[in-house]
Amino acid sequence: MIERGDRYSRGAIAFHWSIAALVLLNLIIGLFHDAIPRAWGVMPIHKSLGIAVLVLTLGRIAWRLTHKPPHLPELLSAWEKATAHTVHLILYALLLILPVSGWLLSSNPERPRPINWFGLFEIPVLPATPTIAHNAHEAHELLGYLMTALVLIHIAAALRHHFLLRDKVLVRMLPGLRRNG
């Protein structure tokens, strides 16, 4: 196990920002897909980005289990630390459940919509029944809103640390800076 430094490891930073960019894009496409003309073909992109998020998240979890993150600042109260850990845990769960529910809803045997990953190869549908696909559809929509709310809270918390508390919580997750230790 690699020891904690003052900053996140390069791998953790790379996983964080690549997943953050893909999730932001997918939330925007997902939330506005009804208003975007079908001819633009954004939903195949949404599906491909979602599968990429799933694969990256599995890699990120493996990384997280083998690399300890830096401690939260000691000045934070117990409830602030507990809230931060809870939000992070739910975000990890959503990073897995959202793509899988999207994959399941696209696997409805009554209306299968195979995923062609950025036009490179086809991803098979999952063995879903119409009921499972229907429930996955409901879950995908609901959890999409939950993810949007948590991402906004997460961003607000990072900005609070940087501009109000003036600690290193945001800076230690920024790329391009020299690692301590």
Ligand code: HEM
């Ligand atoms: C990080 C991953 C993902 C995020 C954040 C995400 C988010 C969303 C959101 C917010 C919506 C709009 C829900 C609504 O209000 O109607 C949506 C719709 C949709 N998503 Fe995803 N999604 C992800 C992954 C996937 C994947 C992997 C697939 C398929 C393989 C997928 C397939 C779909 C489909 C087909 C819809 C449209 C559902 C409908 O027609 O009502 N999504 N997604």
